[in-house]
Amino acid sequence: MVDQFDARNVNQVVDPGKRVSPEPPADRPGFELPLLLFAGFRTLIDRLHAELARQGHPDVRPAHGFALQAIAAGGPGGATASDVGRRLGVSKQAAGKTVDRLVALAYAERADDPADARRKLVRLTPRGVDVLTRSAAIFDALRGQWAATLGPERLAGIEDGLRTVVPPETAFRLDATSWLGAP
Amino acid sequence: MVDQFDARNVNQVVDPGKRVSPEPPADRPGFELPLLLFAGFRTLIDRLHAELARQGHPDVRPAHGFALQAIAAGGPGGATASDVGRRLGVSKQAAGKTVDRLVALAYAERADDPADARRKLVRLTPRGVDVLTRSAAIFDALRGQWAATLGPERLAGIEDGLRTVVPPETAFRLDATSWLGAP
């Protein structure tokens, strides 16, 4: 994540003499941008989960959603805990604990892999599929609300802008929890 | 956070018959929007902390940054742990622990309040001020990079768009960590 940062630009802006931005930072302080992005993200996620709770899924948490996606990404055969861990960018042990939790909540189930006795395949239960299906519908509805407020073009402009400025691998990495944590 | 969600829109979009969005959701799946917002946020935060580490602050974490802001928001006299907790939207106990951490890292210090023997004022150390100053400069530089890539107008459009779609109180709430956690 460090690789794309150009330290020269930092010095250029810290030193008011030579500035990279065509617009003075004082005009729009840079610290607002991450706050707005996070507020937007959190607004969507909070509303998603409020609505999921209303639709019969009061116990699913944002972290679970990411994990469910990672399990579903393993295909119909299921995924192993190690797979999930790799997909989420966490250790296999942490992934195992999260899967335990999802199994306890009846969103996933474990089965032995007939082809490899080491592996335990994790699959979504119908309830797990249901929460993902509902999530997709709710996200579509929320996006529809934003489109109604902003206009479809402005919203598409936000999405396109973010797509161009975010490293593509980063865009769909599912590790939402770990980045705040330890070194 | 639930209050602003209009459940009718959800049903309208779930039911393909009556749709609120002028654009079919299938065109732009709604689930990408939160992912893009989060990816943008994380990109900025990751680069900020990579650069802070390079500039002599390798131990500060995103959560600490929010707490430092909350302390600084208390004004020059300092803030109490309970203040910080309220500002961050967490319990006073949790805020106290975070303050402990910042004190251990030499970013903050505690002092008795001469006017109220119950209170312990938390103030930033010069090191704490330094990390906030550098953070502001780095955020300005990062915003400058985005402005250079997108063009200033498109970036301003993203910011303005998010501002209109995000509930204003939500925009600058500093509680970044708790929303993922427990019920």
Add this chain to the structure above:
DNA sequence: ATAGAATCGACAACATGGTTGACCAGTTCG
């Protein structure tokens, strides 16, 4: 003035979700 209510900080117990390290059981490969 004083009794009762509210607030602050601290301690304890616990949940969650992350980390390492170690280890065993299987599988794969030279």
Add this chain to the structure above:
DNA sequence: CGAACTGGTCAACCATGTTGTCGATTCTAT
């Protein structure tokens, strides 16, 4: 076949949150 890798699990630990309790202090209202 044996070495090396891989998957899952156990154990210890850390960071952050949560409740609940409590003593000390301050505020408030009679």
